[in-house]
Structures are given as structure tokens and as C-alpha cells.
Amino acid sequence: MNTTTPATRFAAAYAALTAAHEVGDYIIQQDTDAAQKGDPGRAGAAACLRHVTTYTATQAAALWATNRWLGLGLTWRRAAAGLAVSAVTHYAADRCAGHWTDTTDDAPLLVRAAHTAGKGTWLTRDPAAGALIDQAWHKGWIVLAAAVAAGHHRPKDH
Numbered sequence: 001m002n003t004t005t006p007a008t009r010f011a012a013a014y015a016a017l018t019a020a021h022e023v024g025d026y027i028i029q030q031d032t033d034a035a036q037k038g039d040p041g042r043a044g045a046a047a048c049l050r051h052v053t054t055y056t057a058t059q060a061a062a063l064w065a066t067n068r069w070l071g072l073g074l075t076w077r078r079a080a081a082g083l084a085v086s087a088v089t090h091y092a093a094d095r096c097a098g099h100w101t102d103t104t105d106d107a108p109l110l111v112r113a114a115h116t117a118g119k120g121t122w123l124t125r126d127p128a129a130g131a132l133i134d135q136a137w138h139k140g141w142i143v144l145a146a147a148v149a150a151g152h153h154r155p156k157d158h
Helices: 006-028 029-038 041-070 076-094 110-126 129-150
Strands: none
Touching: 006 029, 006 076, 006 129, 029 041, 041 076, 041 129, 076 110, 110 129
């Protein structure tokens, strides 16, 4: 019987997913995908999908290893659901690459939301602002992904 608490599973899952985020986003990601993932059309979508695939595989490996080595008792279903949260939200943000200063109605939804939320001046003034918002978005969603992966195990009825 696994005796780890949901809080312990969450902390370990969060650490694993966050560390893997850094590796997947900066070390594993191919330069061509990084350069093209925000491009319009199929080519940009394919580049983003390739990146998110390797990013998610990196997170999956880290979560699997952490679960195995620490005996956390994560279920594969919850782990997969947490990874899906991370992957989908990662794709949504990374399609914004190169568009953070775009103030048109054609800008990606997250870019328009950032401008609407009052970040437009910062985004157009500071060349690093888009990348910082991107990373804050990713790490915010990793919290939810870790919580989903950690879950709460209910005792089985006998």
C-alpha cells in the first residue's frame, strides 16, 4: 500500500515537471522549431507540435523516474492527464512566439489577452517581456498539471 500524501506527490510532481520544463524548453527544443513555432499556417503549427511532443516526452520521463525512484504511487491515468494539461497549454503559448508585440485583431488569443490585461506597453517596450509572459504562463499551468498528476487517492471500497 502506498502511504505518500497528496501533498508529497504534488511537491515531487511539481519539482519533476518544472525541472523537465527547463530541459525540454531550452535544451531539447530544436533551434529550427524555436524559430518557426510561431509562424502562421501548417509549417508553424508543425514546428510547435514537434517542440511540444519532445517537451512532453521530457516531462513524462522526469515524472516517470520521480514516481519510480521515490515510490510516489502516481497512477498512469493521472500522470497522463497532468501531462496533457501541460502539453495543451504549452502549445497555446508557444504559437504566440514572435507575436507578443502584435496589437492587431489577428494576434493570437493569448497575445490579445495580455494586451487587454494591461501588458501592452511592457510588451512593446521591453524585448524580453514576451518571453517572460510565456514562461510565467507555462509555470503557472505546471502547478495545475502537478496537482492533476498527484491527485487524491481514495481508499478502495472492500
